[in-house]
Amino acid sequence: MGADRDRFSTATRLRALSAQAAERVYRAQGRARFRTPRRGRLTGRATVLALVLCSLVVVLAYPTRQYVTQRAEIADQRARADKARERLAELRRERARWQDPAYVERQAREHLHFVRPGETGYTMRDGTAEVSRPRGRGPADRPWYDNLWDGLDSADGTENTDRPR
Secondary structure (H helix, E strand, C coil): CHHHHHHHHHHHHHHHHHHHHHHHHHHHHHHHHHCCCCCCCCCHHHHHHHHHHHHHHHHHHHHHHHHHHHHHHHHHHHHHHHHHHHHHHHHHHHHHHHCCHHHHHHHHHHHHCCCCCCCCCCCCCCCHHHHHCCCCCCCCCCCHHHHHHHHHHHHHCCCCCCCCC
């Protein structure tokens, strides 16, 4: 009788379990039939996440912009410093050239029309100044000393006609 009882109780249990499983299946199918399709609604977590991300973007936008602007300014200042270093090196080279007496003499001969004692200086004109200024010679066409005397004469308010032009 004990074995029949265990068998009976197992069969009873299996029937009960199968009934419960069938009931779950019917309930699941019933819910699926009557369920409305979900719309694209945001859940509470998604809304909070979106708000947090937006606030982070707003909070970090200004410092990021400042960082980018400062990096650009730093790059600009470095470029200016490089140009200043190049200019300084160029000026140092030029100063070294001016320390050489031969260079000074050559510059005086070319630009100031200086001559050594005993030499005769000539100023050659190529005729291009006459085409550009038909009335006469301009300051660029005359020797420096003529321009100097003209400047002094104009400062005095008199015109010196004794000097040949």
